[in-house]
Amino acid sequence: MTNIETNADTSIKILVAEDNPAVREFIVRALQASGAHLSAVPDGQAALDVLANERFDILITDIVMPNVDGIALALKAVRQYPDLRIIMISGYAQERMRAHNLDALVHRIIAKPFSLEEICEAVQDVMAIPPL
Numbered sequence: 001m002t003n004i005e006t007n008a009d010t011s012i013k014i015l016v017a018e019d020n021p022a023v024r025e026f027i028v029r030a031l032q033a034s035g036a037h038l039s040a041v042p043d044g045q046a047a048l049d050v051l052a053n054e055r056f057d058i059l060i061t062d063i064v065m066p067n068v069d070g071i072a073l074a075l076k077a078v079r080q081y082p083d084l085r086i087i088m089i090s091g092y093a094q095e096r097m098r099a100h101n102l103d104a105l106v107h108r109i110i111a112k113p114f115s116l117e118e119i120c121e122a123v124q125d126v127m128a129i130p131p132l
Contacts, residue, residue, distance in 0.1 A: 001097060012127060013054075016040040017047035017073060018089070023112070027060060030116045031123060042110040044068025051077055056067040058126060060119075063090040078105050089114065 014036050018024040026036045041047050047066040062108035091112035107126040
């Protein structure tokens, strides 16, 4: 696996919001192994709480979660942090279609199940997008 490239001397900061502990741990391990700094939370409300206190480059969020779902999280997060890049993940085709209506906010949508390569490639791709 290759390291995730950055333009600065610091690693990419990624917040993962995923209610399934196994998927959350898979994402964290995959991206930490490629050099990113990760924080992970079990739902959208916890992600909003973390975002209130810390800046991140990327938000990876499941669409279907308790408390605040990924779509509501994305809408709230980009209002406050317009440079935040968002990757959404979901195992539900209908929910992925809902996310496609947010093309201006969501940089990438990944279907579950996904591979280690897919998640790393998605992060690399969204980091290549110039900030707004």
